[in-house]
Amino acid sequence: MLEAAPLTDGWILRHEGDALPAEVPGCVHTDLLAAGVIPDPFLGRNEAEVAWVGRREWTYERELDAGSAQEQTDLVFEGLDTAAEILLDGQLLGRVRNMHRSYRFDVTGLQGRLTVRFASAYTEAEAVRGRLGERPGAYAEPYQYLRKMACSFGWDWGPTLVTAGIWRPVRLEHWSTARIARVRPLVTVEEGTGRVELHVDVERTRVEAELVVEARVGEARARAEIDGSQGVVRLEVADPELWWPRGYGEQALYDVELTLLHGDEALDVWRRRIGFRSVELDTSADAYGTGFTLVVNSERLFARGVNWIPDDVFPSRITRERYRKRLRQAADAGVDLVRVWGGGIYESEDFYTACDELGLLVWQDFPFACAAYPEEQPLRGEVEAEARENVVRLMPHPSLVLWNGNNENLWGFRDWDWERRLAGESWGEGYYLGLLPRVVAELDPTRPYAAGSPWSGSWRHHPNDPAHGTHHSWEVWNRSDYADYRLHVPRFVAEFGWQAPPAYATLRRALPGEELAADSPGMLHHQKAEDGNGKLRRGLERHFAFPEGDFDRWHYLTQVNQARAIAAGIEHWRSHWPVCAGTVVWQLNDCWPVTSWAAIDGDGREKPLYHELRRLYADRLLTVQERGGGLVVAVVNQAAREWTGEVTLRRMSVDGGVLGGASVAFTAGAREVALVRVPRELEPDGAKEFLVANAQGLRALRFPAPDREIPYPRPEFDVELVPGGIAVTAHTLVRDLLLQADRLDPDARADRGLVTLLPGERVTFGVSGWRAPDAAAARAALYCVEPAR
Incomplete structure (x- = not known):
């Protein structure tokens, strides 16, 4: 052996x-x-x-x-x-x-x-x-x-x-006679039968030795001879339990064992876990353009995704436990798809195993990002070798549902002046449209391949055309207000994001002894985006009076703006399902302490955006949207059962008065969106009013003006310590109340993010890791939107 x-x-x-x-x-x-x-x-x-x-x-x-x-x-x-x-x-x-x-x-x-x-x-x-x-x-x-x-x-x-x-x-590795060099598992489901084909390559020291392979999956057993250096073992599993993404079913996994034998002597063993499931990518043309919809086990999905970067700039430090913790955070936020971005790595087995078990779909980029890549040697041979190895290495994982050729390189060729500068030199197109799809088709025909992200599917359309294929929405962050996310309905939003600094305790650890300011030396060093602070400022000034010289308010408001920006996009795009079939937020995680687009900072602390994702990516979502010159409540139901009930609507003034109300019945079918028209008389009129929509524990708010124009009352609320947390009771409208638990204790965590309270409402923030509870400290760690000064 x-x-x-x-x-x-x-x-x-x-x-x-x-x-x-x-x-x-x-x-x-x-x-x-x-x-x-x-x-x-x-x-x-x-x-x-x-x-x-x-x-x-x-x-x-x-x-x-x-x-x-x-x-x-x-x-x-x-x-x-x-x-x-x-x-x-x-x-x-x-x-x-x-x-x-x-x-x-x-x-x-x-x-x-x-x-x-x-x-x-x-x-x-x-x-x-x-x-x-x-x-x-x-x-x-x-x-x-x-x-x-x-x-x-x-x-x-x-x-x-x-x-x-x-x-x-x-x-x-010490071995005799022969060893297993490679196993390529093709796992499919057809008419209720699970089929496994194990394509086996062996290396020998003795060419004359007669070799066989035996394999088992569950109760199924099979045996095949090795002809020279190759063999194929085929097994069938009747009525297998299917592997489903989280939220759609269970993650059934089957142990596979393949043994290489010389007579009765076992020479080598290969073991993996697989899952039976089908996956397709529907890119058919329709009245809206060209779709991009993942279909798993014949179920069409709205992908609730996040982009993943290496979790540490030194990847060898990422342990199995760290992968599990970070991906568990993603799953707990309602995420069902993780895109492994092309500027990083093919992750370790621990990453994909955790995704298998958590039901997280994996979109795997090949490692090409934001550059023109030469196609000549010595690179071309290396690209093919790595692709062949990693396609086969990752094939057993049912969570892996999509191979993607690159990040932004097809777009870069068209829009970033590459074509002129290259003057005919190779730049990677031969990889993305030639070599890589051939490797995937040869080795892993069970999964779809996309040439790049963004990519419209053909040079007949602009690579980043929102009506065709995948779209990266970066003009909003770079140049305009997050309200502009609502101007388009892309078929699949593979990247979009808004920056915010990391948690306060993360900054204190990363910048020891520094007097924190938005533009202090350490803060600027840990801001790597071009004009990042300028974009943060302009984004804030569209909604708030900029808090000059007040770091704590700047820190809080930039966190609020990040969460609201992502909410504006996801709520709008989810309300347009099935035309839009997915959002992949840039980004889930960070590789060090930095101001970035991440929902979880470089020390693993959740930003308010993380908690907002839990709301935005829940099976059921309530959101107020504009349609046809008026307002509607979009009742988004991604659950497997029909959702019926009533939406309670209230037109309110910011001083707490109720100006009108109504209840409207709705029915949202399974995996469907229902639109409930808001009566004209309940639409808020001016900056002093807003709309509240409630349905079965969910709430949506509509403020028609930016915060700097809203005459908020001075927020008044009571704070008390309760077992396991902090309770807050509002006496006025309290908008976007946030407990920054890490200000209480670097190890403290809150169980929720931003909460808006109406007068008389009460909320409890669960807090863990707080070693010395103190009421005054609790109040000091609470932040909310205040009247413009």
């Missing part, structure tokens, strides 16, 4: 003649940080002080003894970041240049000093650029010239920390 021996211990990192302890898996930055050689690059402006690390060569070493009674021993690296040569006692085993691949070297009977010598990623990228010529990109860093996590080189939410190291596990 194949024996695997992890090589985690005994590594050293060579640094200027010194030998430092090295952690494997790991990277140079984390080893230097552990040894006290560099300061924490996440704190203050330390990022700039450690920039030299990415410009150096680095060497990892340890002793290796590959002796074994077995016939062959392989040295297996699951991931090397990025350009390196591997030597054993000075003899070259091989050279590598791709972070996204694994590598295997025959070291049978060898022993001695194992050396992994990493070149600077800058040196490698600049050498390739020198041979192939300049290509345009969104950033000046040369990330498009090597197969490495692009955001290592910085992004508009991330630091420039160019890593190197043995970032995934390394081991010795």
